[in-house]
Amino acid sequence: MVAFLRLALRRVAMMPVMVLGIALLVFVVLQFSPADPAYNALGDSASPEARAAFAEAHGLNDPLPVRYFAFLADLVQGNLGVTVPPSQPVADRIATAFPLTLQLTLLGLSLAIVLALVFGVTSAMYRDRWPDQVFRVLSMAGIALPSFWLGVLLIQQFALNIPLFPTGGYVNPADSFGGWLESMALPSLALALPVASSLARLVRTSMVAELDRDYVRTARGSGLPPSLIIRSVLRNALVTPLTVLGVKVGYMLSGAVVIEAIFDLPGMGKLILEGVTGGDVALVQGTVLTIAVAFLVVNVVVDLLYLLVNPRIRTV
Template structure:
């Protein structure tokens, strides 16, 4: 079987596939990529609508009473009835949901029953903090997981590989709040190089902002890094064992070229498929990390809303988080097409 350039790059394709009159043997050549893209774009709003409906029903049918949260525990029954009538709480569920959807289309998430502010304003102040935290944590996790995963794969079975695997298992299993407390104890109390908590906006100075966000971002990134390191290590090790790597080495191609152009490109397909899920999972981890480091982000807003019975805030945070999760997964799917368009064509059928 004659070798082609595609064989060296990892796709074992013979020159017979290029002969005229020979029908392609792979199914992915039958379906265009645009079907895959269109399916993802159409599915995303449907999934988001389902999540909005589920969140609305869970919050709306919960035993918490918004009237008590707004008026206090000792408010009279007449005052609670007036509050319910004024806010439409006595309307049927489908009427309340329709009103909520109409308001949501106008970017109106309602008002807080505890604080005299619209929910959208509260989320608008908290979301940038969480977004900065998640972006920095993602950068840290992706960089470290690629570095450690490739290093572990190239030292398969040796001390370095076993050490990286053990640390990855440890940090993946460690509770984030415990890791956060240990981080504060080491870097804030013992060494005094980072603050123990609080947040400085980037407008107050990049140095102060970075010192207040790097600790929480590192703690948030550690479980993500541990999980992705194991996935990258397994994927790279599997790719290094394939025949085209040995063929390329025998042909005298530089090792750096083989790793960057072939091995990494082929082996990153598996990590990218789960990247969106892990990035979405950072939202839940941010709740714990923001509480430990006292950051005024979405997690802190959600916890305070739940403690105070402020169901509008809880619902708004949940819906915005769901929107971010769906959007991130859509972007990851589109990025996956760039890495592996043939698999996308196969999935479009």
């Protein structure tokens, strides 16, 4: 337990350094954006004198390091700037949009994990027989399908041809939980299937390797119940898929941005699209930074789960 706490504290202690690196990368990249903050804030009818005054008042003429440290000072206070007129705090816009993106990501992740376990374990138990062959073909097809194209197909089939679900839009769960599930079903499925297909192959490979180990043959020869053997095998087999789960969650966070645009969901994807099309540097900067930090937090959590599942690494 002491070794686990030491490693966990080491992972958590690295987070501020990584956040600083992410903030620096996002800030520097967006400084080369062709968008003119003064032009976006004042409009095309503003005089050159007004634009120059705006740039001076907001520190746009300061050297890059000065602007970066000013950005960090605002970031520590939770100030991500304001959007172009009509001016709104970027933090408020993100606070409204990010919960929806998080809901979509968690729903997609939960569905992906369930499908991966069902398909992966079934394939391993029926190795080289017809269920295994079917699931392997389906998983390869799922990996090859881009989530955005899959989303369009799902809308075509289950919202237009067979009107079981809405084509888009969002229903707040506080207003109608059933309506919320309907509005999130197709987006979460489009997000989950490619990830589930990839994870299912990892689960199958790990399960097959574990089923061939000596301790499994010994347990079977000793007459232990198959359910107990499968639980032990599954616990050991999940170590490898868990190592890539953090990367998959990051993929789902970025994929959710595209899926939200397809299904007209007012999440982070809508904010990024609004910021890019409107030349709103502060909005793009805030949303990208939030998604990057969320990805970092998820990877730290997955690292801690990996330490819990695999005790051997605690001695490293």
